[in-house]
Amino acid sequence: MKSYYKNYIERTFYLAKKGEGNVSPNPLVGCVIVKNNKIIGEGFHEKYGSNHAEINAINSVKDKKTVNQSSIFINLEPCSHYGKTPPCVNELIKLKPKEIVISNKDPNPKVNGKGIKKIKEMGIKVVTNILKEKGEKLNKRFFNSIKNKRPYIILKWAETKNNLIANRKNNSKWISNNLSRQFVHKWRSVEDSILVGASTVEFDNPNLTVRKWAGRNPIRLVINPKKRLDNKNNIFNKLSKTLNIDNINEKNLKKVIGSLVEKNIISIIVEGGSFTLNKFIKNNLWDEMRIFKSKKNFRGGLAAPKFNYEKKDYKKIFDDQLFILFNK
Numbered sequence: 582m583k584s585y586y587k588n589y590i591e592r593t594f595y596l597a598k599k600g601e602g603n604v605s606p607n608p609l610v611g612c613v614i615v616k617n618n619k620i621i622g623e624g625f626h627e628k629y630g631s632n633h634a635e636i637n638a639i640n641s642v643k644d645k646k647t648v649n650q651s652s653i654f655i656n657l658e659p660c661s662h663y664g665k666t667p668p669c670v671n672e673l674i675k676l677k678p679k680e681i682v683i684s685n686k687d688p689n690p691k692v693n694g695k696g697i698k699k700i701k702e703m704g705i706k707v708v709t710n711i712l713k714e715k716g717e718k719l720n721k722r723f724f725n726s727i728k729n730k731r732p733y734i735i736l737k738w739a740e741t742k743n744n745l746i747a748n749r750k751n752n753s754k755w756i757s758n759n760l761s762r763q764f765v766h767k768w769r770s771v772e773d774s775i776l777v778g779a780s781t782v783e784f785d786n787p788n789l790t791v792r793k794w795a796g797r798n799p800i801r802l803v804i805n806p807k808k809r810l811d812n813k814n815n816i817f818n819k820l821s822k823t824l825n826i827d828n829i830n831e832k833n834l835k836k837v838i839g840s841l842v843e844k845n846i847i848s849i850i851v852e853g854g855s856f857t858l859n860k861f862i863k864n865n866l867w868d869e870m871r872i873f874k875s876k877k878n879f880r881g882g883l884a885a886p887k888f889n890y891e892k893k894d895y896k897k898i899f900d901d902q903l904f905i906l907f908n909k
């Protein structure tokens with residue numbers, strides 16, 4: 582493997598990440614075109630339905646004739662099928678680059694090796710699996726939606742020092758500090774959806790929008806099997822779309838949540854309350870947990886979700902501790 586492969590693939594990751602929050606359910610993709618160790622063009626997938634990264638990179642090259650002396654780096658195998666846009670692989674082949682270097686093979690059954698095969702058939706060298714794990718991590722939501730046929734699920738809550746998520750009167754609202762809450766708004770801006778249980782809507786009347794960060798609002802999902810919420814709740818205001826999930830019973834949580842992928846929802850941040858979070862934990866229906874632990878104490882209240890974890894590794898957010906756990 583040539584030593585510079587990793588550097589330029591890193592650059593594709595950096596570019597790809599700029600599309601976060603705007604391209605779902607598509608993957609994050611960046612592309613770099615390099616001639617004589619100089620970048621002569623680059624681009625990323627900026628918005629769902631718009632040009633793919635490869636096309637933006639090609640369009641940015643001044644003299645397209647020189648691409649035949651260049652290497653093209655992409656973090657994901659180029660598409661070979663007609664979707665919202667024509668196949669990128671055809672545009673790449675036309676330019677006859679020296680080689681195409683890829684991090685991940687596209688797991689989408691419509692592509693899955695077909696793009697690579699087409700390039701090789703044209704006699705162009707293809708190198709794959711450069712920083713493969715890092716590439717998969719970058720596109721964890723996309724890979725998960727195809728492999729597990731359900732959205733990537735992040736469980737998030739804030740608890741007091743004595744493990745409570747609400748006080749006795751259910752009017753405690755803020756447990757974590759202002760900076761922690763800013764983190765939460767940043768997280769919301771890159772996930773497709775945000776989910777809560779009906780009681781959280783009743784007690785807190787939250788908007789569940791992005792206000793402490795710049796970015797778009799996720800789709801709001803509320804589990805409301807007894808249809809006990811009315812349209813006056815903020816969650817049904819016009820600031821974002823809301824899906825009222827009223828078909829959940831004791832047995833079908835996995836199925837109902839899995840079916841959200843068909844609505845192009847490939848990630849969910851579940852923000853409470855305890856009852857709802859515990860259901861996801863009990864069904865082993867989660868990929869990440871993000872738990873804020875505050876220094877505050879309540880005299881009695883609602884217990885935080887039940888999950889034992891190592892209390893050693895955390896980030897300090899001023900006086901809060903942030904624990905991030907992954908479901909292996």
Ligand SMILES: NC(=O)c1ccc[n+]([C@@H]2O[C@H](COP(=O)([O-])OP(=O)(O)OC[C@H]3O[C@@H](n4cnc5c(N)ncnc54)[C@H](OP(=O)(O)O)[C@@H]3O)[C@@H](O)[C@H]2O)c1
Binds near residue numbers: 753782
């Ligand atoms: N500290 C934090 O991070 C945090 C975050 C959010 C909320 N909270 C607090 O938590 C409290 C509310 O939490 P909570 O545990 O009482 O309630 P919750 O989880 O907000 O809502 C529970 C209700 O949602 C429905 N539901 C959710 N999942 C379901 C499932 N899998 N199957 C069937 N029904 C399901 C049921 O509605 P039906 O009863 O209608 O069937 C259930 O009673 C509030 O005080 C709020 O302030 C704290």
